[in-house]
Amino acid sequence: MRKIADSTVRRLSLYLRFLEEFEGQGIETISSGALAGRGGTTSAQVRKDLSFFGSFGKRGLGYSVPELVQALHQILGLTRHYRVALIGAGKIGSALVENRGFRRRGFDFVAIFDRDPAKIGRALGGVQVEDVAQLEASLTRTHADIAVLVTPPEVAQSVADRLVHLGIKSILNFAPLQLVVPANVTVKTVNLALELEALAYHLANPN
Amino acid sequence: MRKIADSTVRRLSLYLRFLEEFEGQGIETISSGALAGRGGTTSAQVRKDLSFFGSFGKRGLGYSVPELVQALHQILGLTRHYRVALIGAGKIGSALVENRGFRRRGFDFVAIFDRDPAKIGRALGGVQVEDVAQLEASLTRTHADIAVLVTPPEVAQSVADRLVHLGIKSILNFAPLQLVVPANVTVKTVNLALELEALAYHLANPN
């Protein structure tokens, strides 16, 4: 498949969210313009984004909401569940595990690791926290698809190396640094300090 | 000032982090290549990013670490502190407030709001949680620069409207929807489900 821009994938994900909302309201059909208005983009952008994957609408009419929902599930790979391992059971980590929304969308936390003996053995969102020393032993059994990394920055890279070695291909990284991984591993980094600094920049340099 | 790409601002923020680390190690001077290697980009990109704001290096030698740190602080608007209001004192919200890193970087939480009577009156990170009904009264006194919005999606837009009406110009949004705000207000949205879906896409469509 032709290379798709990350920005396109993210927008598709947004469209899907809106479409599910429309579907819940019993709306049958929607135009690219209406979808765009809801997602802060333009109708041409919506049509172009979808056109990379096929032709889902009817000219003159728009898109069938249920059909497009189904198509986007297919495109985004959401027709199956994903097994997620959490490394770091601190405040952010536990907030993620206990978030109902992820499970509803097919992301199941199947293993949780921490270094702190006070946390090991306790249950979070129905999963028992294991010693991060057991990472290899446990993940070999568990077969996680995605790792969520919420460790202190000092150990993030070495944990990432171990995850890569275990065959993990997708990492969601909350540690405030740039992970170095092989090209076939996808990392998405969420860096909150960086978001705040981008806001500070806009306050300091209003257009 | 000429319009600077968001991607450039974000990279500058990353460079600053690495530079502070180098500074802590007593390193005096660094080349664009060394900075790039650390940040997953290229030396040309580093030089181009900096060139939008001036000329900070010495040919043949590189950049003085302390000087560049200082320059980036200036550029990013980090020479002063920012007053941050948190709306939503749930798990993610409290994890943010109690994070030492933000305060260290000059982002001070000065007000916290929630709807839940069980939370109102309790202190989080040294700040007392107020009833979100008091938003207007309290923020008029407090003069926050930045709002961090961690409410359920149903109320996020209406709270955002109230914040905009209070004169807030920068919002960091964790609610999983697209906020509609006037053009002079900057919103950065952190949508974790969307990040996971982007990872799912890459698992479903490996290149």
Place this chain on the structure above:
DNA sequence: GTAGCTTTGTGAAACATTTCACAATGCTAG
């Protein structure tokens, strides 16, 4: 002072993404 080495700063080229604009299509009404 000069040669040799290194590294910046920056136009220009290459590449990527978004927007435009319009032919093609399908629906509705009469």
Place this chain on the structure above:
DNA sequence: CTAGCATTGTGAAATGTTTCACAAAGCTAC
């Protein structure tokens, strides 16, 4: 069946971002 309207799908144009490549500059050694 035809006219009129709405809306898609998509090349082409416009715009935005990254990479290239090289002259300019500064340091070191002698």
